[in-house]
Amino acid sequence: MEAGTLTRPHAGVHAEHKAGLRSTILDWLLTTDHKKIGVMYIWLAFSFFAIAGVFALVMRAQLSAPGLHVLRPDVYNQIMSLHGTFMIFFWTIPIMAGIGNYVVPIQIGARDMAFPRVNAFSFWLLIPAGLLMLSGLWLQGGAAAAGWTGYPPLTDRQYSPGPGVDLWILGLHLAGMASILGAINFVVTILNLRAPGMTMMKMPMLCWNVLITQSIILVATPVLAGALTMLLTDRMFGTGFFHPSAGGDPVLWQHLFWFYSHPAVYIMVLPGMGFVSQILPAFSSKRLFGYKGMVLATAGIGFIGFLVWGHHMFATGMDPGLRRFFSFASMVIAVPTGIKIWSWLATVWGGSIRFRTPMLYGLGFIALFTIGGITGVWLALVPFDVQVHDTYFVVAHLHYVLFGGSLMSIFAGIYYWFPKMSGRMYNEFWGKVQFWLVFIGMNLTFMPMHMAGMLGMPRRIYTYQPQFTIWNQIASVGAAVLGVAMLIFTINMLYSLARGKRAPADPWDHDEFNKTLEWKVSSPPPAENFHTLPVIR
């Protein structure tokens, strides 16, 4: 075939370039290579994760007994708001973009993303975005303190007079812009740059998940940008979109916000489901069960995900007909989610399972995400939702989805592709120890929150009534375990980056049918990925 001879004479030139420190730094600063950008995304996301994680630990210290004064109430609200915002916009979304950036172009047999400079621009936007938002902590009036949801009128100038909320809005705007540009880039790349013979239905599952995720971003994120702009003009220029006194309505914000932020849950979990869909077959020595069904289910989740935002608003006094619509749509989304879970179980069933760290995380993902899915069905039932809405039950539910789901899958992906990205192996023993600490610590932290919420403990409170004490103490112990686990992870990975054993092209000994293209090139892959573009039959 023609395509088999598409060799680029200059491929590999960069790799041979002998670099001093100065040119190494310049190389990273100016790079448009999707792999380097992916790696930078991962470093940046882990840095923000560390900050947001410390915020979480400080909150758990404050809540380890009622009536403590570790944090002042106003500072608690800032820390709590930044924890949520950072975990979502500066950890989960960017790290998935980072892993996707690294892996997807190789998996589809491309040399880079479609728009390499736009790709670099997306990444570099995230640093000022995060710093803007954090800077509020050192300014008069503090950082934004209205939760990651930023409901007006609390975020209006009258009730949040300092610059914190403005910085929060601008930070989100930049992060949103990065997301939208990235989405255009991913969609164009996957649709247009696939190697000869790589039809859509031959793409690895991860590519489908990324394609669908990025399509969701393309539709949803501009709506958030619009809502943020309205909030900003309310604060800055005296418009009244969300002011009842000016004919506006604060509930409008909630509609616009959740129109983005419910699909955002799928933005945060679908790429991770893609990682798991690669890892479970790889370590079971089986093909992914029901590929077509998986693709359809993922697309279904992406579509129905736009029809359920109202379930965040059942207690706002919503129209009864709408309540029923959003309720039933939210229950329906359990069906495609179920298809994915059953298909993963069928993938593992009958396999030859090798319990390496990525696999442990993949299996842990199924175990924990299922719990988040079950409580999600309960929350779709309006009367039960109203009972536990805005309590710790919801905090527990969302952490089973975003920690048990997203974070477990991210760690699965990081362990899985670490040898590919760094060219070195991590320490397997400490990887496993870390998995078990995370698995146990996660359940210790978040399971008791279900009980506290059912007993009536509201979320986002800086201290609590004595009847909630025991559940909070267990949660705080769990959080400490998670902190230790993350330290172990950091040491393991940093040590392995410097001293780890050299990784071969395919350190996991994939079966031929599971060997996606990234495992057929060296670890790390050469510049522009392929000396000769692959042809898929």
Place this chain on the structure above:
Amino acid sequence: MTRFRRTHAIALAIGLLALLGGVGTAWAWLVNPVTPVAHEVRDLWYKAVGVTMFFFVLAEGILLVAVLKFRAKPGVAPATFHENIKLELVWTAIPALAMVILAGPAFSTLKYLETVPKSDLTIEIVGHQWFWEYRYPGQGIVFANEPLVIPANKIVAADVTSIDVVHSWFMPEFGVKMDANPGRVNHTWFQVERPGTYRGQCAELCGVLHGDMLITVQVVTPEEFERWIEQKKKGA
């Protein structure tokens, strides 16, 4: 190496059992309902648990068995199946059916709690940063920062709103949570079965002292309530 894997499997089993135990204890913990609505909510939750536990146990059970049974062993080849349309249709249809079945009780409970019956007493609840104001328009009483007093076994209709930011009036044992939105009035109702003192608190982040915006409701006998009204009128 085998011993190592076995430890993993045992640990996973213990972990899953602990999870099940955790979910199990949750059964006991949906507060003590003291209104007809709260009873309905708890009954609905039991039904939801009943329906979803089947899928939960099935999924976690299959996972556990797979982990224990299908460890890679030398000489044992992995299975090769990777699709089965019938099976896929079944695991699409059965959960879908379960959701339709669950929607029945969910919607009837919803109808029950949405329909405010003819009330014996109407009150207005107004959220402020960071206290609650209560008004009894029929009796001409207004006060703030004190417990709400209502008669037992009477139907109380409440109009909920806010003067500043969004608050939420949340009484766990009543099964009542209603957002207090500025510029809107929401309606809810409750009929408390037993006299006593009940506690709740604001459930929507409303600023610095959100955590201190507590609610106390004193439920008294109708006779005591009449006396309290008279006293309150004189006092005002």
